[in-house]
Amino acid sequence: xxxxxxxxxxxxxxxxxxxxxxxxxxxxxxxxxxxxxxxxxxxxxxxxxxxxxxxxxxxxxxxxxxxxxxxxxxxxxxxxxxxxxxxxxxxxxxxxxxxxxxxxxxxxxxxxxxxxxxxxxxxxxxxxxxxxxxxxxxxxxxxxxxxxxxxxxxxxxxxxxxxxxxxxxxxxxxxxxxxxxxxxxxxxxxxxxxxxxxxxxxxxxxxxxxxxxxxxxxxxxxxxxxxxxxxxxxxxxxxxxxxxxxxxxxxxxxxxxxxxxxxx
Numbered sequence: 001x002x003x004x005x006x007x008x009x010x011x012x013x014x015x016x017x018x019x020x021x022x023x024x025x026x027x028x029x030x031x032x033x034x035x036x037x038x039x040x041x042x043x044x045x046x047x048x049x050x051x052x053x054x055x056x057x058x059x060x061x062x063x064x065x066x067x068x069x070x071x072x073x074x075x076x077x078x079x080x081x082x083x084x085x086x087x088x089x090x091x092x093x094x095x096x097x098x099x100x101x102x103x104x105x106x107x108x109x110x111x112x113x114x115x116x117x118x119x120x121x122x123x124x125x126x127x128x129x130x131x132x133x134x135x136x137x138x139x140x141x142x143x144x145x146x147x148x149x150x151x152x153x154x155x156x157x158x159x160x161x162x163x164x165x166x167x168x169x170x171x172x173x174x175x176x177x178x179x180x181x182x183x184x185x186x187x188x189x190x191x192x193x194x195x196x197x198x199x200x201x202x203x204x205x206x207x208x209x210x211x212x213x214x215x216x217x218x219x220x221x222x223x224x225x226x227x228x229x230x231x232x233x234x235x236x237x238x239x240x241x242x243x244x245x246x247x248x249x250x251x252x253x254x255x256x257x258x259x260x261x262x263x264x
Contacts, residue, residue: 012037014035014059014070014072014170014202014204016068016069016070017068017070017071018031018033018069019031019033019065019069020032020068021055021058030067037202037219038169040203040218041192041216042217042218042221043207043217043219043236045207048208050225059204060092060172061085061088091166091169092171093164093165095156095163095172095176096159099156101162103148106146107139107143107158108134108142108143111130111133118166130143130161130165133165137160137161137195139154142154151184157191164199164201167199169201171203171204172203175207177189185209189215193215203216213251219233219235231244231247
């Protein structure tokens with residue numbers, strides 16, 4: 001994998017340095033170093049079980065690495081200053097694979113919840129912001145519906161509206177197209193790119209869906225489950241022709257080494 005070089009001193013964006021992910025004695029990934037530039041879409045890719053979602057959980061502060069660091073705009077994610085850590089967390093929006101919408105709350109109540117918990121906005125201002133965020137994701141006027149009344153694609157959009165409720169700088173997506181049909185997946189990809197452009201978001205997406213990877217990624221990293229590290233970093237359109245053998249095979253849907261396919 002390429003060294004960080006000039007990106008080591010990136011003033012804005014995310015820098016990951018020498019990160020090691022493990023569960024006890026079980027190594028997941030190590031020696032991870034890469035940079036994510038502002039207002040771009042960065043894809044974390046690799047076969048199932050390679051550690052993609054584990055890396056995402058570490059980057060959103062749901063897990064702690066035993067080595068290395070993650071830096072947002074020059075500030076370390078792990079800090080002893082609780083106020084600083086909370087301020088950084090408010091700049092991060094997350095869409096989980098299951099959307100994690102509260103089933104007992106309406107769509108509008110789900111989107112309003114982060115604003116109620118983390119801002120001093122009044123009810124009227126929150127209602128306006130909920131309407132605005134739902135309109136941004138194509139769900140204008142859907143505040144009163146329950147999550148169970150929405151299609152899978154609409155639930156993803158509602159989850160996105162909640163993820164951007166606090167106007168984050170960074171949006172993390174865990175398998176955003178999981179469970180969606182190809183047409184709905186294409187529409188979701190288009191929405192993700194529109195949100196990046198309209199809100200100047202840095203989007204970090206975990207996925208192994210090749211159509212999405214080639215559509216949305218400005219940059220990417222490939223986590224290898226054999227060497228337990230990243231073996232490629234760059235635009236997937238370049239990696240599909242010039243990346244390592246296992247990366248090219250993955251991006252072309254070609255058979256790969258027997259020992260790797262056994263773990264998929």
